[in-house]
Amino acid sequence: MTIETGIEVGAINQSPPVRAINQSPFWSVVSERSGEHVQNCFYCQKCTAGCPTAYVMDYKPAQLLRLIQLEQKERVLGSTAIWLCVGCETCGTRCPNHIRLAPVMDVLRQMALVEGFAPHPAVYALHRSFLDSIRLWGRVHEVSMLLEYKTRCLLTKPPLFFQGLLSDAKMGASLMLKGKLSLTPERVRRMKDIKELFKPAAQDGSSEV
Amino acid sequence: MRYTYYPGCTAGTTAVEFGHSTEAVCRALGVELVELEDWNCCGASSAHALDHTLSLALPGRNVALAQQAGLDIAIPCPACYQNTLSADNALRQDEEWRRRMESLLGFSYTGRPRPRHILDVLANDVGPEMIRAGVTRPLRGLKVASYYGCVLVRPPEKTGWDDPEHPTTMDRLMEALGATPVEWSYKVDCCGASMTLSISQVVVQLSSRIVAAAIEAGADCIASACGICQINLDTRQEVYKKMPVFYFTELMGLALGLPDTVKWLSKHAVNPLPVLRARGLV
Numbered sequence: 001m002t003i004e005t006g007i008e009v010g011a012i013n014q015s016p017p018v019r020a021i022n023q024s025p026f027w028s029v030v031s032e033r034s035g036e037h038v039q040n041c042f043y044c045q046k047c048t049a050g051c052p053t054a055y056v057m058d059y060k061p062a063q064l065l066r067l068i069q070l071e072q073k074e075r076v077l078g079s080t081a082i083w084l085c086v087g088c089e090t091c092g093t094r095c096p097n098h099i100r101l102a103p104v105m106d107v108l109r110q111m112a113l114v115e116g117f118a119p120h121p122a123v124y125a126l127h128r129s130f131l132d133s134i135r136l137w138g139r140v141h142e143v144s145m146l147l148e149y150k151t152r153c154l155l156t157k158p159p160l161f162f163q164g165l166l167s168d169a170k171m172g173a174s175l176m177l178k179g180k181l182s183l184t185p186e187r188v189r190r191m192k193d194i195k196e197l198f199k200p201a202a203q204d205g206s207s208e209v
Numbered sequence: 210m211r212y213t214y215y216p217g218c219t220a221g222t223t224a225v226e227f228g229h230s231t232e233a234v235c236r237a238l239g240v241e242l243v244e245l246e247d248w249n250c251c252g253a254s255s256a257h258a259l260d261h262t263l264s265l266a267l268p269g270r271n272v273a274l275a276q277q278a279g280l281d282i283a284i285p286c287p288a289c290y291q292n293t294l295s296a297d298n299a300l301r302q303d304e305e306w307r308r309r310m311e312s313l314l315g316f317s318y319t320g321r322p323r324p325r326h327i328l329d330v331l332a333n334d335v336g337p338e339m340i341r342a343g344v345t346r347p348l349r350g351l352k353v354a355s356y357y358g359c360v361l362v363r364p365p366e367k368t369g370w371d372d373p374e375h376p377t378t379m380d381r382l383m384e385a386l387g388a389t390p391v392e393w394s395y396k397v398d399c400c401g402a403s404m405t406l407s408i409s410q411v412v413v414q415l416s417s418r419i420v421a422a423a424i425e426a427g428a429d430c431i432a433s434a435c436g437i438c439q440i441n442l443d444t445r446q447e448v449y450k451k452m453p454v455f456y457f458t459e460l461m462g463l464a465l466g467l468p469d470t471v472k473w474l475s476k477h478a479v480n481p482l483p484v485l486r487a488r489g490l491v
Contacts, residue, residue, distance in 0.1 A: 052399040052415050056408070084408075088359035088399035093373045100364060105381040106264075115257070122407040123258075127482055128288055130255035134267065138249040140218040149406065167409060171444055177306050178476050180223050188249045 026073045034107040040097040041065040047091030047101055057081035061091050061101055068104075077112040083120030122160055127152035135198055138188025142181050146172065210334060212283035213275045213322060214242035215293065219251050220285055224436030226473035230458035231285045231327055235463050237342060238335050242283060246276055248289065251292040254403045266297035266310070272315040272324070285327045285458075287361035287435045288402075293324040294367050326361060328434045328457065329370075332378045335384035342425060347387025350488045353460070354391050354428035355379035356419065358438040359399040373387035379457055386464040393426035395419045400441040413445045419491075420446040420454075429484050432457040443478045453481030463490060 031038050041062070048060040059067060059081045067076050076082070085105040092100030110161075112119065129149040133140045145161075153160040175181045188194055216449050235242050257264035271293060275282050284290040284424060291357035300307045300318050307318055331340070357376050365373040398419055401412030420442055421439030423431050430453045433439040442454040454477070462470040463485070471491065474481050485491040 052401065053404075053411060056411060084411075086359075086399060086402045086404055088402070089259065089363035090359065090397075090399065093363050093365060102236045102364075103261075106261055109258060110261065120407075123404075126403065126407045127258045130253060131259065131263070134252065134256075140250050140253070140362040142218075142222055146406070168406065170416065174444075175223060180225055180476060182222055186221070189247050193314060194249060194267075195269055197270060200265065 017140050026071050026076075027068050029111075030068055030104060030107055033111075034100075034103040036099050036101075036104050037097070038065055038068050038099060038104060041069065041095075041099055042097065044096060046094050046096065047099075050090045050094055051085075052088060052090065053086055054086045061085075065101070065104075066098070073116045076108060077115060077117045080120055082108045082112060083123045121156040122153060125149055125156065125160075128152065135194065138191055138194045139186050141185030143183055144185065210239065211241040211243060211280055212325070212330065213278050213280045214244045215248055215271055215275075215282050215284045215289060216244065216285040217284065217289040218253075220437040223440055224286070224456075226459060226476040227285055227436050227439065227456045227468065230425070230456055230462050230467075230473050232357075233467050233469055234331070234458045234461045234465065235283075235327075237462075237467060238331070238339065240283075240330065241337060243278065243280070243284070245271060248274065251289045251296075253288050253292070255257045257292070264292065264377075265296050265299045265306070268292040269300060269310050270314055271450050272297050272300060272322070273310065273318070275322045276316055276319050279319065281323045281330075282322050282324045283327050283330050284324060284476050285434075285436070286328060286333070287358060288437065290324060290326045291360040291368070293365075296365060297324055298367065322463065326368075326434070328379060328382070329463070331458075332382045337381055340382065340385045340461070344386060344464045346464055346490065348359060348383075348460060348464050348488075348490060349359060349387050351388045351429055351460075351490060352391050352429045352433045353383045353388045354393050354423035354426055355383060355396060355457070356423075356431050356433050356438065356442070356454075358433065358435045359402070361434055362397055379434060382457065383432060383460070388460065388464075391423075391426045391428045393422055393428070395422040400438045401445075402437050402441070405437070405445065409445070412441050413447055416441045417447045420448050420452050424448065424450065424452060428452070429488065430455055430481065432460055448461040451479045453479045453484050 027038055043062055045062040048054050048062040051061050054060045059079050064081050082105050087102045089102050092102055126149050129145050133145040216228055230301055252264050252267040256267055301320055362368055362370040362373045362376050370376055371378050383390045401415040406413040432455050434457055439454050459473050
């Protein structure tokens with residue numbers, strides 16, 4: 001059977017290339033690094049419907065997938081959505097095409113950092129402070145981690161002065177009174193292991209920690 | 210029954226009553242928990258948010274430390290549980306990664322210890338029969354909304370929980386304690402997790418919605434299996450009537466007649482004693 005399209009067969013193949021031959025398309029990089037087949041999304045938006053934080057995102061989860069398919073790298077890596085995903089895995093559990101968005105979001109955040117896109121300041125400050133605490137003690141020490149986090153927030157431009165400072169201080173005080181925050185950290189004995197673990201991560205170029 | 214015990218960073222601090230009640234309940238039911246020697250933080254949500262390799266390496270060390278004992282790893286925190294599962298999966302499936310970690314940390318991977326959540330251990334290994342036999346003060350009349358939270362049951366292909374949308378493991382456990390589990394649809398909704406520090410208004414919104422749904426379902430209280438969920442629901446709820454949020458292990462302690470239960474409950478933000486008094490349980 002032949003289909004009359006009115007287009008010469010050769011014409012489609014002769015369209016000019018949109019990118020350099022050696023450069024992999026954005027969607028395929030995201031797919032490969034996350035292990036998720038993002039091109040399988042047919043936009044049913046079940047992920048967006050179930051996402052607890054979609055209401056504060058600039059692009060909703062399904063929109064983000066569509067933007068990836070459409071090679072809109074700048075919009076994706078510059079979005080707030082990638083920083084507002086809490087990784088609850090609701091989307092991935094419900095997706096009819098078995099796309100887990102949590103690992104996709106992880107990959108996008110890492111790419112955004114490497115390529116110099118500005119992260120969400122408070123979310124980033126918290127994750128950084130948390131990892132610094134592990135690097136220092138091997139375990140998280142809440143009090144010093146929170147002090148670093150609040151300091152990082154103040155040093156952000158523009159400074160995040162009042163964001164939750166009062167309510168957090170109140171909460172911290174009540175936790176302290178109930179004996180739920182310890183002033184002294186617990187330290188892992190073999191800290192050289194922890195130092196080693198932070199090393200390969202820094203070397204493979206995928207991180208900014 | 211013996212397990213390697215991975216308490217995680219919060220079991221001694223912000224979720225200290227979860228840690229203490231877990232250990233006491235296990236002791237009472239003849240479950241031996243052997244704390245993993247020199248364990249480290251699993252990386253929580255921060256490692257996988259910023260660095261994928263680190264998110265497998267940190268809990269990978271705990272999996273490595275657990276190999277020699279060969280016992281299943283019992284974990285109270287769902288985030289630790291999920292991260293440890295991911296790390297174990299990576300070591301199991303990715304040969305190159307396994308070799309790299311083995312030479313870095315000096316261990317050999319056997320794959321025998323399986324990461325298990327403490328709810329799974331208590332509900333399935335110990336089981337409702339044995340728990341029922343240990344109950345000295347049945348929680349008669351107490352209506353409980355069992356709240357599983359997000360990462361305990363997800364992703365289902367890793368956790369293998371009874372049902373990722375409508376789990377009933379904790380509900381059956383509550384029944385064994387003599388309590389009445391309520392039907393509600395927020396069992397696995399997310400409380401906002403780590404955003405409690407970075408964007409607290411989101412957590413206020415999500416946690417309040419969950420608590421409001423439990424009130425609507427006619428529950429007296431919520432039972433939680435996660436240190437972050439409990440603290441978020443307990444401290445960030447903005448609803449017309451305050452609802453106590455227990456760790457499921459605290460309710461077990463109450464039903465088993467463990468003397469320290471009241472001490473654990475004094476750590477909560479919303480005082481649970483009035484609800485328990487109204488049901489004649491304290």
